[in-house]
Amino acid sequence: MTAVRIGIIGITGRMGQALVREVANTANAALVAGSERPGSPQIGQDPGLLAGIGATGVKIVEDTAQLFTAADAVIDFTVPAALPQHAALAAQSKAAYVVGTTGLESEHFEALKKAAHHCAIVQGYNMSLGVHLVAGLVRQMAAALDENWDIEILEMHHRMKVDAPSGTAILLGEAAAAGRGVTLEKVADRGRDGITGARKRGSIGFAALRGGNVVGEHSVIFAADGERVEISHKATDRSLFARGAVRAAIWAKSKPPGIYRMADVLGLSG
Incomplete structure (x- = not known):
């Protein structure tokens, strides 16, 4: 099976590092890109070294658009304010978009709804x-x-x-x-x-x-x-959320445009 190419937004945060480790431990997933906010001191570094798993060959960038161009699926646990931009990039690239960000309001859901005409989106408050x-x-x-x-x-x-x-x-x-x-x-x-x-x-x-x-x-x-x-x-461990998010990214890669929930990913929506 060809590995699903995964990009991670906010790759040096606590969830970002947990995601790096989870992707490394998943046979049919490969980390291809990671981003951080402009001006971050981690720009240009290897996220695997920061996550304690050794070099991955990936360099952290500040241009989030590069993630969506390089990846089959992008995972986002960052902040609500950035979501409309990320959703628009997902729609443009047609990469699957997995959103674990909390604190969303009506304008964020509208941005997801608009993007979902063009790509598969998994939005979940909890990935376990x-x-x-x-x-x-x-x-x-x-x-x-x-x-x-x-x-x-x-x-x-x-x-x-x-x-x-x-x-x-x-x-x-x-x-x-x-x-x-x-x-x-x-x-x-x-x-x-x-x-x-x-x-x-x-x-x-x-x-x-x-x-x-x-x-x-x-x-x-x-x-x-x-x-x-x-x-x-x-x-008791963020790895359970990372595990669910990576599973959602792999699942969503082959799905048609639309908004999906973790219950769909886990086969519990019936």
Whole structure:
């Protein structure tokens, strides 16, 4: 099997280095390009040396367009502000585009929707198999339990995370809302401070904790009078997200234009 040529945007970050190591450990994938922001001191260096796996023969560039020209699939875990430009480059090159960036808003989804007319895009708040299995369970439970069961989602991440609630928490909230046949936007309660009054029946609450170097922990709590059910997922190593992203890149390379989810990649969308 011919190796899928993979480019990584933000290749020297924590996720970028985890992706470099994962590509090196994947038989049918090959790292062909990596980029960093203009002016980065890592420009021109070999990302394999930075990731501790030895030289790869690839040099880090600042021109992201080079990535999309060289690669079959490009993986992006950077920042929302850069996404419209990256999506446009994906559309122009027709390279598959795997997006793990969180904190996306309506304009970012519009950019992805536009680009998806020309290339395959996998957008996922979380790339792990375990999280998507949890989401499936959450949807089933929300469908089975009525509004006498309050739903609360608790997440914790490292102190450097800049967005809240996490993308994974939103994914789980969307699963719960889908189980109840509503949209998350109509029932989400994302902040409580001061005299807030009683909890609104049918709402889905979110709480975010930040501290230390926690990779990611999520719990969905179903609470009724006299009983409580909790479903939790704990990530202890970023390599699990890198593994899912590389799997998505290989999968998307042969897919027609469109927007896909990790559930599609993992065969869980049926």
